[in-house]
Amino acid sequence: MAAKKKAAAKKRAVPKKPAATKPxxxxxxxxxxxxxxxxxxxxxxxxxxxxxPRAEGERRYWLVKSERSVFxxxxxxxxxxxxxxxxxxxxxxARNFLRDGMKRGDLVFFYHSMDEPQSIVGVCEVVxxxxxxxxxxMRGHAHFDxxxxxxxxxxxxxxxxxxxxxxxxxxxxAIKARAELAGMALLRIGRLSVTPVTPSEWAVIRAMGAS
DNA sequence: GCCAACGTTGGC
DNA sequence: GCCAACGTTGGC
Numbered sequence: 001m002a003a004k005k006k007a008a009a010k011k012r013a014v015p016k017k018p019a020a021t022k023p024x025x026x027x028x029x030x031x032x033x034x035x036x037x038x039x040x041x042x043x044x045x046x047x048x049x050x051x052x053p054r055a056e057g058e059r060r061y062w063l064v065k066s067e068r069s070v071f072x073x074x075x076x077x078x079x080x081x082x083x084x085x086x087x088x089x090x091x092x093x094a095r096n097f098l099r100d101g102m103k104r105g106d107l108v109f110f111y112h113s114m115d116e117p118q119s120i121v122g123v124c125e126v127v128x129x130x131x132x133x134x135x136x137x138m139r140g141h142a143h144f145d146x147x148x149x150x151x152x153x154x155x156x157x158x159x160x161x162x163x164x165x166x167x168x169x170x171x172x173x174a175i176k177a178r179a180e181l182a183g184m185a186l187l188r189i190g191r192l193s194v195t196p197v198t199p200s201e202w203a204v205i206r207a208m209g210a211s
Numbered sequence: 212g213c214c215a216a217c218g219t220t221g222g223c
Numbered sequence: 224g225c226c227a228a229c230g231t232t233g234g235c
Contacts, residue, residue, distance in 0.1 A: 026226085076232070091230075092230085093230090189228085190227090190228070190229095191228070
């Protein structure tokens, strides 16, 4: 139960434009083929490398955020098997990383957002690749999305297992202070809750987090 | 397809 | 609490 991860789940804000305005009928509103990003695969874009074909045995790196008060690294350590499904992500870019980017065996930094200070506190491993986030179709659930079709899932999640707590948490200010990390997706798209981490970024941060 | 309005994230 | 960034929605 307890809603994990980003409580943030975007509220599918029901058409906040009540009937007050124009009746939907007023608009042509054709079949609206809408090339929605719902299923679109991440073609190019700035993070294409995260989806590119992998070399034999290549391992990739990622970073996920969670508010400590919602689901902390300690909560993960206390979970059965020290693993959990990373549910609740309701952003297409993040969804694409979960659904198409992450592979079994990839390593993931666990970041506490909205914390003082915000910091990377642990490392996890992807133990199950992208699969539908069932909380999206659970009416009444905090992460429920009325527009998500159970037959064609919009939202995905992966399972993560804790690997280790970093001997020393790596804070956001410390990350910002390192020139080698200036290009981090974490800094460039601050609001994304799932981002790729390059091998070199991983190495730098891992070293910073060593005792 | 463009763009303004609006809502959310999350750092400060 | 404020605000920058930015994703989504919907009018046109």
